Amino acid sequence: MTKAELSDKIFEKVGLPKKESLQVVEIIFDSMKAILSEGESVKITGFGTFLVRKKRARMGRNPKTGVEIEITPRRVVTFKPSLQFKALVEKG
Amino acid sequence: MTRSLLIEHVAEKVKDLNLSKKEVEVILETVFDNIKEALAKGDKVEVRGFGNFRLRKRNPRQARNPKTGASVAVDSKKVPFFKVGKELREMVNRGL
Numbered sequence: 001m002t003k004a005e006l007s008d009k010i011f012e013k014v015g016l017p018k019k020e021s022l023q024v025v026e027i028i029f030d031s032m033k034a035i036l037s038e039g040e041s042v043k044i045t046g047f048g049t050f051l052v053r054k055k056r057a058r059m060g061r062n063p064k065t066g067v068e069i070e071i072t073p074r075r076v077v078t079f080k081p082s083l084q085f086k087a088l089v090e091k092g
Numbered sequence: 093m094t095r096s097l098l099i100e101h102v103a104e105k106v107k108d109l110n111l112s113k114k115e116v117e118v119i120l121e122t123v124f125d126n127i128k129e130a131l132a133k134g135d136k137v138e139v140r141g142f143g144n145f146r147l148r149k150r151n152p153r154q155a156r157n158p159k160t161g162a163s164v165a166v167d168s169k170k171v172p173f174f175k176v177g178k179e180l181r182e183m184v185n186r187g188l
Contacts, residue, residue, distance in 0.1 A: 001126070001127070001130045001135055001136070001137040001138070002137075002138050002139075002140075003139055003140065006122075006123055006126055006127075006137075009122055009123075009126045010119050010122050010123070013118065013119075013122045014115060014118055014119060014122070016109075016111075016115075016119070020109055021119075023106070023109070024102070024106055024109070024111070024116070024119050025119075025123060027102055027105045027106055028098075028102055028119075028120060028123060029139055029141070029142040030105075031098060031101045031102050031105065032098065032142070033141070033142060033179070033180050033183055035093050035098070035101070036180065036183070036184050037183045037184050037186070039184075040093050041093065042093050042098060043093065043094050043095065044094075044095050044098070044124055045094070045095050046124070047124040047127070047128065048172070048174075050174075052184060074185050075184050075185050076176070076181070076184065076185070077143075077176045077180060077181065077184050078174075079143075079172075079173075079174030081171065081172040081174075085128055085131075085172050086171060086172065088128055088131075088132045089128075089131050089132055089147060089170055089171065089172050090169060090170065091132070
């Protein structure tokens with residue numbers, strides 16, 4: 001499923017023309033991207049939480065050459081599905 | 093940031109489409125419900141620039157009841173998994 005197919009579902013559900021529906025889908029994900037970029041988490045009840053986690057600097061190794069390098073500190077996004085989402089998937 | 097704040101955030105940006113907050117809420121729900129349904133069916137969802145949602149298989153394992161210490165067999169199961177897209181990954185890291 002892609003953004004276009006999600007837009008079709010919105011059209012079916014609320015009758016918003018597909019072009020506009022796609023626009024809203026894009027704005028939803030762009031908004032989430034902007035919030036996460038601020039370092040803030042996004043919690044969607046019944047779906048899950050997108051968390052921003054800080055990773056400390058650590059030593060890594062280039063697997064090809066074996067040369068040790070420092071992996072710089074970074075922020076990463078993780079997703080924790082809600083219990084409801086997990087249960088739904090479990091049922092299949 | 094919770095769902096209701098996200099709704100306001102989105103409503104503000106779609107002003108020119110003349111959607112009410114309620115309509116934005118229904119749309120937001122439709123999006124997340126459809127992602128859930130797709131995964132429940134075993135499909136995956138690709139959102140360019142944001143990330144992909146798919147299932148990950150967990151192997152069967154022996155676990156223990158922490159209270160009694162009794163060994164329990166846990167069947168293999170499927171869990172929702174989100175893989176961060178390149179654009180989002182870079183945006184979040186740049187914000188550091």
